Amino acid sequence: MAKVTVDGIEVEVPNGVSVLQACEAAGKEIPRFCYHERLSVAGNCRMCLVEVEKAPKPIASCAYPVADGMKVFTDSPMVRNGRRGVMEFLLINHPLDCPICDQGGECDLQDQAVAFGKDASRYREEKRAVKDKYLGPLVKTIMNRCIQCTRCVRFATEVAGVPELGATNRGENMEIGTYVEKALTTELSGNLIDICPVGALTSRPYAFVSRPWELRKTDSIDVLDATGTNIRIDARSGEVLRIMPRTNDDVNEEWMADRGRFAFDGLKRRRLDRPWIRKGGKLVPASWMEAFTAIAEGFRGKKLGAVVGDLVDAEATVALRDLMAALGSTNLECRVDDAAIDASRRDFYTFNTGIAGIEEADALLIIGSNPRIESPVINARIRKRVVAGSFPIGFIGPRGLDLTYGHDWLGEGGATLAALAGGSHRFNEVLRAAKRPMLILGRGALTRGDGAAVLAAAWQIAAQNNMLQADWHGFNLLHQFGGQVAPLDLGFTTGIPADVQGLWLLGAEPGGVPEGAFVVYQGHHGEAGAARADVILPGAAYTEKDATWVNTEGRVQRGRLAVYPPGEAREDWKIIRAASELLGARLPYDSLDGVRARLAEVSPAFAGAEFTPHGCTDQTGPAGDVAAVSDAAFTPSVANYWQADVISRASATMAECARTYLPQAAE
Incomplete structure (x- = not known):
């Protein structure tokens, strides 16, 4: 450990860390553009200048290692003048786009220019112009604003693993871009927007839509894959306008996949916003009371079953389980992809x-x-x-x-x-x-x-x-989606018999529904399940409810309501609770807290304990004959990343991505 004095404050830091990290340990703010905690050190913006005792000139703190006994000054006249000079250079060619820039209000360049720059410029020459580059349908470029910090280059190469971005030319003619103009071939491209410290890389779907101070920000969980990415939903006037990642080092660090980030426009298309019932072979609009009455009549005296889909929250799942139990049915299923998962032990199906x-x-x-x-x-x-x-x-x-x-x-x-x-x-x-x-x-x-x-x-x-x-x-x-683990925890693995006469599909597509069976479809998007249904109940999407989700590692996390469901749609557990009244099987809870108490009662996983990795004390394996493995090749289970679920299939942005990246989708 090295002892370093920063502005008179002595701190002890590990040997080999940078001066910038030592300054932060002492509680001092050091401006930076090129430096990022999760990327390699470039040391090319020079904004992080500090003074070190006995050094003849300011040093770039991000690239300078500490030494025992070092004395650092972060606000001396030398440092202030150096930072002002660097900021002056950075702004030589930067356009005055702040009034129309999508980065305005959350821009590092704005903030640091005010905090560490000068209040006037000595330059009167014309600014250079740089042609905008095409990086695909998700990332918009305004390269006049680029300050060549190379964060995007390092992210693409080091984190995303697609070394497609780089610098061409030198000096004032340097430009960042793809060497051959094409769309970036990474499913993490949206993170370039987050790490760009200026407005050079912004969201194409979000362009000129809103200002950050107009948005209502809600913490939630992404369910479009099974990672359990922690997200922030930004909404205005009841509409989701963008989704961004939150930092959680145990789950997603600060990254997010593109489908979860950009598919939100699918939340307002193809939505089910009122109940429907089938009369005379045709679906017609109905009231909630008519829909529940039709279910009561359709289910009366029949053998029932329930199937839960891939994007359903834990509260709705346990409510449907309790409803089926009250109606005398134990026919429950969640493996809509027919995956042969053994749910007898939790470590058989978690990460x-x-x-x-x-x-x-x-x-x-x-x-x-x-x-x-x-x-x-x-x-x-x-x-x-x-x-x-x-x-x-x-x-x-x-x-x-x-x-x-x-x-x-x-x-x-x-x-x-x-x-x-x-x-x-x-x-x-x-x-x-x-x-x-x-x-x-x-x-x-x-x-x-x-x-x-x-x-x-x-x-x-x-x-x-x-x-x-x-x-x-x-x-x-x-797993592949955020709603696949919770139903396994809640026992939705008993299967649906072939002679079932009444089926409740909760966000699930019909697979092998027996001819003549009475089908209830509850969900937020109308696809094949809604088309086959005798009664349709409009539910809420993941952005429209307070809900519990379980990611692929078995971590229990909670999302929060960011916007209200459209039309007459309601939260799924509330629909099931209301239906139970008319079905003569009233559920014993009326509040979200009551449902969550029931969750903890059914499965210890929901009791609130923090997730911790565990060992294995019982090596007894799942049911299955190893000798029965066939020689057949494994085939990709997700053929189209951009349109893998009902929300992304309704998204115009994801449709454009599919046309861009999948030639067969454009045919």
Whole structure:
């Protein structure tokens, strides 16, 4: 540890940290543009100048290591003059766009120009003009504003793993862009907007829409993939205008996937905003009372079942479970993709190392999953671990996939999996030599006919290759959506018999609904489920309710209501509670707190304890015959990243992305 004095304050910091970090430890604010905590040090903006005793000139604190006994001054006349001079240079060519810039009000350049710059400029020459670059349908460029901090270049290369941005020319002619003009091929491109300290990179869908001080900001959780990304929903006049990530180092750090960030325009299209009932073969509008009466008549004396979809919150799920139980039914299902998940133990279907635990692992086996598509933020965490060094990765799946990091392709399918389970594959030696090896099994790999055998084989690999330890659980199942884990916790795995006569679909698409069955569809978007239904009940989307979600690692998180549902739509648990009155099976809770108390009663996972990674004390595996694994190749479970759920399929922005990145979507 080194003792450093900053403006008379002595702090003790680890050897090797930068002077900037030491200053922050002392509570001093150091301006910066190029420096970012999660990127490599560039040291090219020079805004972070400080004075060090006995140094002949100011030093760039972001790139200067501390030394024991060092004395640093952050507000001396030398420092003030140096920062003012740097700011003057940065503003030489920066246009006076503040009144029309989408970054206005939350711009680092604005804030630091006021705090650390001069109140006048000596330059009268004309400013240079730079052609705007095309980076795709999500990121808008106004390159006249660029100050060449290179944050975007470093993010694309280091975090996203797509080295497609860079600088061309030198000096005053330097420009940032793609070397050949094309859309960025990353599912994390929206993060470029967040890290740009000026208005050079902004959101194309959000362009000229609103000012930050006009927005009502609500903390919530993204459910369009299973990462559980912490988000902030910005809304105005009852409409979601943008979604941004919040920092949570244990889950998403400060990154967010593009689908969760930009698909929100799908929340106002194709919405179900009033009840409907089928009369004479046609769906007609109805009142809530008429809809509930029709359900009571349609369900009377019939064998019932309930299916929960991929984007449903835990409160609605437990309410539907209780309603079915009160009606005498235990036919419950949530595996709408037919994934052969064994829910008898929680560690059979969760990401047991935790997302942050990826950084502790020293070997990885990926089975039938493409993390780059299924969970871009988790994939970025894997890449972060790869960049740190000494992290062998084995991959079973389609050959030639670009995961954004190097990996050892082991084979395409079941034959390789069986060899690993039998201990005869060369990669077994890599796993056995590791102290904390881990395995990621894609949920899509369990949707095959031999899904149960694949699950059992993956567990056997974990058990035989040092992954299941008392203080380390290296078996991980990667889900695809934010509503897939909670129903497993709540017992929606008993299945739907073929002779069911009444079916309640809660945000689920019909799969093999028996002919003549009476179908209730409850959800927020009308797709195949609504078209098949006899009664439609309009529910609320994830931005429109206070709700509990469980991510792929089993972490329980809560989202909050940002806007109200459209029309007559209501929160899902409230709809089920109201329906229970007319169905003669009144549920015993009337408030959100009551539902959450019931959640904790049904499953200990909802009792409020913080998530902690755990070990494995029982190596008994899930049901399934390892010998039954077929030789068939694993195929991608998400063919179209941009339109993988009902919200993104309704989004015009995601449709444009699909046309841009998927040639077949443009045909």
